[in-house]
Amino acid sequence: MNKKAEKVSVLGAGSWGSMVAMLLYENGYNVSMWSIDPKQVKELNTKHTNEQYMKGYKYPKDLMTYNKMNDSVKGSDDIFVIVPAQYTRSTAKELNKCLKKDNLKPNIIDASKGIEKGTYDTMYQVLEQEIDPDHRKSLSILSGPTQAESVAIKDMTLVTVSSKSQKAAEHFQKMLMAPFFRVYTNNDVVGTEFGGALKNIIAIGAGALASLGYKDNATAALMTRGLAEIERLGKAFGANPLTFTGLSGLGDLIVTAGSKNSRNWRAGYQLGQGKKPKDIVANMGQVVEGAATVKAAHDLAKKKHIDMPITNAIYDVWYGNANIKDEIKKLMERPARPEFY
Template identity: 45%
Template sequence: MDKMCVVGTGSWGSALALALCKNGYKVDMWTRNQNQADEINSTRENSKFLPGVVFPDGIKISTDLESVIKDSKIVVLAVPSQAVRSVSKQIKPFIKKDQIIVDVAKGLEKGTGLRLSQVVKEELPDNEYVTLSGPSHAEEVSRYMPTTIVAASPNLKVAEIVQEAFMNPTLRVYTNPDIIGVELGGALKNIIACGAGMCDGLGYGDNTKAALMTRGITEIGRLGVAMGAHVTTFTGLSGIGDLIVTCTSMHSRNRRAGILMGQGKSLEETLDEVQMVVEGIVATEVAYKVSKDLNIDMPITNAIYSVLYQGVDPKEAVKFLMTRNKKNEMEEVVNHGFVHN
């Protein structure tokens, strides 16, 4: 039986470990918390992140990173985006060149603005790298609800290895060579989801959310193309697909955080209540700075940034978006490369 490993024991890493185990692999998971390892190994449940989901005997939790990495065909990095660099450094002494790294975080590195594939390549330049992204809540994947995701890598043969490892009757995996677009779609949709939550918290309706999502994917694509992505990627699973699920579901911690802020809570109060990493908060800061550096117009991102980091009232941010200069939708689309002239 081939072995796979998952570095991290959050909800998404746990869901993917379950998928790999279902596919017949032995799965070792790493956590730095011995109490968590003991609890999951004994109760067969990750009560903090996936309560009620039973872990099969084929999954083992350990705090010994070297033993978890050893002999694993695929090394899944399932840690928050801002921990990817430090964890990559931690596994460097143990990882072999023929092991494939699969990163499942969705974010941009604070301070550098780098995509996570760039971060990993700086620390582990000799390993093949694939990112997994798409509309996929761990709560549903862990209960084997039909889900589709994307394995992205410039090396399609490596992406196909990962596709084969994860794919089963309830988890369909597509491949895509546009790793830039897939990574940016996954990271930037969290910003829009925070905004969608704010609209919900303010009591606005379906019209508002539809407008926010539609204009949101437009500016995601605008920045993505400027950073080297292919525009069609944003019409797929890691673009509009991930945007839809993150903006509309209560499983989304980004949307939940936005709801709380729309109801008048501060950022600090919001994070205290959510009690989990909200990737869209850091992504907003990074995307705001990158868009300024590249001179890309991102009004929704600017508005959400103003709420998160400048103390602007969410209602005022919405008013700003609604009262900007008049525009022609089709001219804007053509000018920013969303259709060919």
């Protein structure tokens, strides 16, 4: 297929959706975006800005954004779903209608990082349930250490595409590779999704520690023991432990829990300052995926009898009004034990 002729629709025009759209646009694809918000669509199509989500960024004039999903999806060879995790199901339902209407069978990839509230489904599972198999090729997941703001300035960025189909993973790998953007593939969808979703919980913890005056040793301890519990939970759902040492595990944990630019880190910082979770989310103006994910991880760990003390402590602070300093003390006073269990 002529590269320029391949049509791509990116569902979601927030920070990450719009940066992935830009990457594809610059790689020569015929890209359009969809946003549920008519005001955002108007701003993107008239001023070519996206101030709430990518402050100061200018988009090309011929990158169109549509408010009617079908206008973006029509004739598309590839669909990127990049909306906040809790809206992935409603977006996928609408997408399925569009695909049926025009009898399309595109490649579909999801780049959201979260677990659905209530069902505890990952994004892959949500798409698998909502998109009719007759109207899709294989599904894939895009993950790894990526901050939209760094991609905007073309910081060296490495990601992974995970799919049960190597052919599909390689298809998206080829589409996304760029001089500053290197793409790997793997076939561990569960591990890739658990790493990408659960590191946001640890990022909330890292922000909280920083606001309480803890230093580098504490951050390293949190990230390492946080990764150990992410791996324990992932393994219980069939993930390959090696995946957690990769881009979607350790890599994403470092960028999210180690950077003030991460909104989950900033949410945690405010939590450490004593702000209420509902006020933190309201003031952020952008999705804080860790807030929903910590509940999902807490509940899944309980169901599977997996020891996740850090996740549970953050859950108790976020949802149960527990005192953050007491929770840290309790974590430090847990019975002595071997490092690996």
